[in-house]
Amino acid sequence: MSSPDTCVHCKLPIPPADLVVDQIDSKELHFCCHGCQGAYRIITGAGLESFYRNRTWDEQGVPSGAFEADYDEPSLAGHVIRRDETTADISLIIEGIRCASCVWLLEKLLVREGGVTAIRVNYGTHRAEIRFNPQATTPAKIFSAISRLGYLPHPFSPGAAQQAAAREQRSLLIRFGTAAFLSMQLMGFSFALYGGYFHGIDPEIRQLIQYFAAAVATPVVFYSGWPFLAGAWRSLKNRSASMDLLISLGVSTAYCYSIYAMFKGGEVYFDTSAMIITLILLGRLFESSARNRSISGIDKLLRLAPDSASRVDGDEVNTVASASLAPGDIILVRPGERIPVDCQVLTGDTEVDESTVTGEPMPILRQAGDKVSAGSLNLSTSIRLKVEKVAAESFIARMARLVEEAQNRKAPIQSMADRVATLFVPMVTTIAIGTWAFWWFTGASHGEALLNAVSVLIVACPCALGLATPTAVLAASGNAAGKGILFRGGDILELTSRVDLIAFDKTGTLTHGQPTVEQIIPASGQTETTLLELASRAESGSSHPLAMAVLARAKTAGIQPDPAGLVTAVPGRGLKMQCKDGEILAGSRTFLTESGVEVPTIDSDTRTEVHLSLGGVWQGLLLLHDPLRQEAQQTVRALKKLGLDMVLLTGDRPETAQQVSENLAMPDYQANMSPADKTAWIETRQEDNHTVMMVGDGINDAPALSLADVGCTMAGGTDIAxxxxxxxxxxxxxxxxxxxxxxxxxAMQVIKQNLFWAFSYNLVTIPLAASGKLAPVWAAAAMAGSSILVVSNSLRLGRLVRRTFSVAKPPASD
Amino acid sequence: MVKSIVILIVLSLCIGTGAWLIFIWTVKRGDFDDVEGPKYRMLDDDEENSSPPGTSQGEKK
Incomplete structure (x- = not known):
């Protein structure tokens, strides 16, 4: 059922020291801890074994050690909303949900919990709403039930801003739904009217149908179109022209003229105004749901920092809100708790899981004087910390704010549409007024002059203009999603098209990120086996990719590591282990040299070196190699053909970087780069007017990824990245x-074509309308035709992508 | 003639309004808040209600 060295329940690799073997149904099952064993027994005991068959876990789960916290009633009570005597609701966020089966399991098991009446877990946002009977159970019991299964519940009360966003999304959906429903009705009436226009219709019936059309069009304009009308009013007050104003102008002209024509016995254009509103609302709906998805990402980031903290005031420990902590306060963080704000360790040595902050998967030892970031998880012992920054200034909050700012920036495309509107609105209004004045003064009847002016306003309707970008963006992102590519918005699409320099991270991006041991060079007097045994002993507790490679090699050599001793990890350097034979050091050349070990010079070619020493004496080294992705070379060549500059940014040694760049024919490389160096490098390039894309895989590249014009991550990165x-x-x-x-x-090409078409259409039709050659009904038809043209041009994108990529290359197997 | 047209139009409007009201109700109920989950939920319940465990197709190791 599972390979012997991963846990049956959580699928994490089992450190040999922690192996728990259990006999269930006469099968021997391996677990990484008693918690997982317990969870397995609960799940199988409840008859829900299918969880193990149906789940698909690609992401990292909650690290072990996170479950020791107790849930105390008073702090949870604040999050409970009481409905009546026997019903109460609580909202929570559940950490560790990795697939739909997790949702299923939680829902199935929690309703069996006494007192829980209903539960709904949202797969997208990881939020759960639980309704329970407060006389039969307590929130703390529910929380422990969830954590027994291996998930980490956090109480959650949505902030005012989030509630507002959710309300807005719903109201937008209702506005659109209403507009769509009424437009469909309207379409039927319009069909009859169009038919009547060409084949003749009884004026009485025409009038009747026009009344019905007006009845269904009115709510579309004034209810569904309200956001546009309000926006237009705002921009009028600010004396600036916006897209909203242009839309409102088109809609209200068509609507008001139709009302006038209805009583005068002319043709009506209610369908024009209703269609504009419906289509543009649809565009907004897509846009807003994309934005909400990214907001839920920020949410996940923010909730990593707990709401409450234990502050030490003299002899007593008080639970206070994290937001009320001030620099200089002393707080106590127990094992299994996350650190609420950026702090410095006062007393206590502990292991801290900083994977959410740095992307480093293995726990790091933190001692007195070390700094710890908000959101990291304390694993082994209770520590006392001195608060350094208030909650709003802490790492997580800063990070979330950066992300939020990036997402709220106005898309350049949208601002371009606004710029267009600034020119277009006054121009069209002037032409319309001019038309009316011209016909009026040249002696035409009042009705004819007005009709011509209205024709101008209707053909100038921004429908094609409004559709030009959203349809192309939709078609592009839809087709991209089918190929496993997610653009985070229209502006990203535009920026990506303008990228002229791509910076690659090496490990996990150009390479597979799974190094293997290629060569073992023992010091004289040592054998390969003893060296490997030493290495596996030091690395057995670590889940670092290099350590995994060493352990895998040790296993094939039949070595069972003996993990007795205290291991300390030095990030980016190596491991230190105290054991009975003395101190083992395993890590880079600099790590050993700095610790006073004499390391001989060895030509390691371009591979990664792991040196080992025991008691200060060099014992040998392992050479590890992380193979390049097989498609890397081909991709680099293809990108070069598109005229893109590429560079490799790596924290690795210059020799390795050089060889990789030679292998890939990549012109440029920068080695020994820290995350800060990468950021600085990208910044200087941006100052030289380059549009830079950064391709990386983790949050330790986060600063570089967010600074680059386009930050690109590949699957396998952390959730937040x-x-x-x-x-x-x-x-x-x-x-x-x-x-x-x-x-x-x-996509950018198509957008430009669309805009070009929409403009030239206006350029031709506006003079026609002004000269009185275009009756409003033809103007409306021309407008519809131009919209269809724009939409089908956008849809061409899909065919283009399919033709270029599926014929040239057979679908890659996963 | 006119009378029957009016009746038919009003009837279609009534049916449409019914559908619209149901739509509003589902939005208010929050059915559109999670558009990812249901496609998986559907697959899960299927198995539990009808077939005994072990007979499901597409079983993964």
């Missing part, structure tokens, strides 16, 4: 980067 990057490649295939750039460039 995926949520917050601009461009996500969900398949571990570099080829999709090529496709992404291709789609972005084509």
């Amino acid at each position: 995926l949520e917050t990057s601009d461009l996500v490649l969900t398949r571990p295939d570099l080829e999709s980067l090529h496709i992404a750039i291709f789609i972005a460039r084509k």
Whole structure:
């Protein structure tokens, strides 16, 4: 059922020291801890074994050690909303949900819990709403039930801003639904009227149908179109022209003229105004749901920092809100709790899981004087911390604010539409007034002059203009999503098309990120086996990719590591282990040299070195190699053909970087780069007017990813990195980067064609309408024709992508 | 003639309004808040209600 070294329940690799073996149904099952064993027994005991068959886990779960916290009633009570004597609701966010089966399992098991009446877990946002009977159970019992299964519940009360956003999304949906429903009715009436126009209709019946049309069009204009009308009013007050004003102008002209014509016995254009509103609302709906998805990403980031903290005041410990902590306060963080604000350790040595902050998967030892970031998880012992920054200034909050700012910036495309409107609105209004004045003074009847002016306003209707960008963006992002490429919005599409420099991170991006041991060079007097045994002993507790490679090699050599001793990890350097034979050091050359070990010079070619020493004496080294992705070379060549500059930014040694860049024919590389160096490097390039894309895989590249014009992450990165990057490649295939750039460039081409068409259409039809050659009914038909043209031009994108990529290359197998 | 047209139009409006009211109700109920989950939920319940465990197709290791 599972390979012997991963846990049956949580699928994490089992550190040999922690192995728990259980006999269930005469099968021997391996667990990484008693918690997982317990969870397995609960799940199988409840008859829900199918969980293990149905789940698909690609992401990291909650690290072990996170479950020791107790849930105390008073702090949870504040989150409970009481409905009446026997019903109460509580909202929570559940950490550790990795697939739909987790949702299923939680829902199935929690309703069996006494006192829980209803539960609904939202797969997208990881939020759960639980309704329970407060006389039969307590929130703390529910929380422990969830944590027994291996998930981490956090109480959650949505902020005012989030509630407002949710309300807005709903009201937008209702506005659109109403507009769509009424427009469909209207379409039927319009059909009859169009038929009547060409084949003749009884005036009485025409009038009747026109009344019905007016009845269904009115709510569309004034209810569904309210956001546009309000926006237009605002921009009138500010004396600035916006897209909203242009839309409102078109809609209200068509509507008001139709009302007038209805009583005068002319033709009506209610369908024009209703269609504009419906289509543009649809565009807004897509846009807002994309934005809400990214907001839920920020949410996940923010909730990592707990709401409450235990402050030490003299002899007593008080639970206070994290927001009320001030620099200089002393707080106590127990094992299993997350650190609420940025702090410095006062007393206590502990292991801290900082994976959410740095992307580093293994726990790091923190001692007195070390700094710890908000959101990291305390694993082993209770520590006392001195608060350094208030909650709003802490790492997580700063990070979330950065992300939010990035997402709220106005899309350049949208601002372009506004710029167009600034010119277009006054121009069209002037022409319309001019037309009316011209016909009036040249002696035409009042009605004819007005009719011509209205024709101008109707053909100038921004429908094609309004559709030009959203349809192309939709077609592009839809097709990209089918290829496993997610653009985080229209502006990203535009930026991606303009990228001229791509910076690659090496590990996990150009390479597989899974190194293997290639060569073992023992010091004289040592054998390969003893060296490997030493290495596996030091690395057995670590889940670092290099350690995994060493352990895998040790296993094939039949070595059972003996993990007795205290291991200390030095991030980016190596491991230190105290054991009975002395101190073992395993890590980079600099790490050993700095610790006073004499390391001989060895030509390691370009591979990663792991040196080992015992008691200060060099014992040998392991050479590890992380193979390049097989499609990397081809992708680099294809990108070069598109005229893109590429550079490799890596924290690795210059020799390794040089060889990789030679292998890939990549012109440029920068080695020994820290995350800060990468950021600085990108900044200087941006100052030289380059549009830079950064391709990375983790949150330790986060500053560089967010600074780059387009931050691109590949599948396998941390949850938050995926949520917050601009461009996500969900398949571990570099080829999709090529496709992404291709789609972005084509989409921009299509948008330009669309805009060009919409303009030239106006250029031709406005003079026609002004000269009185175009009756409003033909103007409306021409407008519909131009919209259809724009939409079908956008849909061409899909065919283009399919033709270029599926014929040239057979679908890659996963 | 006119009378029957009016009756038919009003009837179609009534049916449409019914559908619209149901739509409003579902939005208010929050059915559109989670558009990812239901497609999986559907697959899960299927198995539990009808077939005994072990007979499901597409079983994963």
